[in-house]
Amino acid sequence: MKRSRLNLALFAVALGLGAVVFVANRKEPAGPPLTPFAADAVTRISLEHPNAPAIKLEKQNGRWQLVAPVIAEADEFEVNAILGLAGREPRLKLEGGALKDMDLAPPQYTVKLNDVAIELGGVEPLEFRRYVKTEGGVWLIEDLPGAAMDKDYADLVSKNLFPPDAEIERIELPKLTLAKADGKWTVTPADPKATADSMQKLADGWKGARAMWNESAGAARAGGERVKVTLKGGVTREFVIVAREPQLKVARPDLGVNLVLSKALADELLKLP
Numbered sequence: 001m002k003r004s005r006l007n008l009a010l011f012a013v014a015l016g017l018g019a020v021v022f023v024a025n026r027k028e029p030a031g032p033p034l035t036p037f038a039a040d041a042v043t044r045i046s047l048e049h050p051n052a053p054a055i056k057l058e059k060q061n062g063r064w065q066l067v068a069p070v071i072a073e074a075d076e077f078e079v080n081a082i083l084g085l086a087g088r089e090p091r092l093k094l095e096g097g098a099l100k101d102m103d104l105a106p107p108q109y110t111v112k113l114n115d116v117a118i119e120l121g122g123v124e125p126l127e128f129r130r131y132v133k134t135e136g137g138v139w140l141i142e143d144l145p146g147a148a149m150d151k152d153y154a155d156l157v158s159k160n161l162f163p164p165d166a167e168i169e170r171i172e173l174p175k176l177t178l179a180k181a182d183g184k185w186t187v188t189p190a191d192p193k194a195t196a197d198s199m200q201k202l203a204d205g206w207k208g209a210r211a212m213w214n215e216s217a218g219a220a221r222a223g224g225e226r227v228k229v230t231l232k233g234g235v236t237r238e239f240v241i242v243a244r245e246p247q248l249k250v251a252r253p254d255l256g257v258n259l260v261l262s263k264a265l266a267d268e269l270l271k272l273p
Contacts, residue, residue: 031089031090031091031092031093031136031139032089032136033086033087033088033089034085034086034087034088034089034090034116034118034132034134034139034141035085035086035087035113035114035116035118036116037086037113037114038086038087039080039083039084039086039087041086041114042059042083042086042113042114043058043059043114044056044057044058044059044112044113044114045057045058045079045082045083045111045112045113046110046111046112047082047109047110047111047112047149047151048109048110048111048112049108049109049150049151050106050109052151053068053069054068054069055068055069055151055153055156056068057074057079057156063076064076064079066153066156066157069153070153070157070254070255070256072157072158072252072255072257073157073158073160073163074156074157074158075155075156075157075158075159075214076158078146078148078155078156079148079156081144081145081146081148081149082111082113082148082149083113084144085111085113085118085144086113088141088142090132090139090140090141091129091139091140091141091142092129092139092140093137093138093139094131094137094138094139094140095137097138099121099133099138102121102122102124102131102138103121103122103131104119104121104122104131104133104138107119107120107121107133108120108121108122109149109151111149116134116135117134117135118132118133118134119132119133119134120132120144120149121133123143124140128143129141129142129143130142130143130144152216154214154215154216154217154256154257154258155213155214157214157252157255157257159210159211159212159213159214159259160209160210160211161206161207161209161210161211161237161239161250161259162206162207162209162229162231162237166207166231166232167231167232168180168203168206168207168229168230168231168232169230169231169232170228170229170230171202171203171206171227171228171229171230172226172227172228172229172230173227173270173271174225174226174227174241174270175271176188176189176191176271176272178199178202178203180203184196185199185200185203186199187199187272191272193272194272198272198273199272201268201273202268202269202271202272202273205265205268205269206229206269209261209265209269210261211259211260211261212247212260212261212262213260214257214258214259214260215257215258215260216256216257216258217242217251217252217253217255217256217257217258224240224241224242224251225240225241226238226239226240226241227239227240227241227250227270237252238252238253238254239251239252240253241270242258244263244266245263246263247260247261247262247263248260248261248262248263248265248266248269249261
């Protein structure tokens with residue numbers, strides 16, 4: 001008798017565990033993608049935040065460019081985070097409910113991929129999914145990583161100091177100037193220890209330098225040591241050395257952005273090796 005009761009109890013526990021596993025593994029059916037096209041079909045992006053200038057990007061000759069509120073090469077990694085919205089499949093469609101309670105009236109911000117608008121609201125507190133609104137309705141989606149879509153465009157500026165195809169012809173540093181003529185580098189003031197390899201290494205360091213992250217610089221800085229780099233064709237790009245500790249930080253006054261580089265690059269970029 002006791003064994004029978006024990007078996008029944010174990011059977012009931014097994015059924016209960018099975019039900020828990022079934023509920024845990026049950027998946028909500030995916031809704032239609034937020035846009036009707038794939039990420040690689042997007043050629044225009046607009047980020048619209050309340051009380052802030054619209055941030056606009058365009059794909060030009062296969063590369064993404066910021067075109068507003070500044071003109072600059074865009075960071076492809078950050079742009080890809082935005083493009084992930086194009087094919088995102090929402091997990092749950094919401095019927096009814098007050099848009100205001102979801103921070104969708106008005107939305108926290110709006111992303112436009114080509115001409116398709118996606119309004120983004122708040123995050124629900126149980127599974128931390130974000131409310132979004134499209135022409136197809138109101139949905140819950142997995143929350144978005146990173147800060148690419150906030151109102152500060154600094155994250156979207158390329159972390160490379162120069163485009164990959166840039167050719168540097170002159171670098172004016174605080175204590176020396178490097179210039180290229182007829183395929184050879186010279187340094188001013190003259191330095192008997194400067195070799196062709198060391199001058200090329202300095203130029204290559206600037207061409208390949210990449211920031212670890214960007215931050216808003218606010219108004220353009222008036223002071224600080226300046227670096228001026230001239231590219232082939234006469235295009236110039238100026239930087240201001242904002243800090244060397246704890247990391248090397250250089251500003252792009254024309255963009256209002258600081259690029260934060262590894263401290264180890266200070267010697268590679270600011271003096272001959």
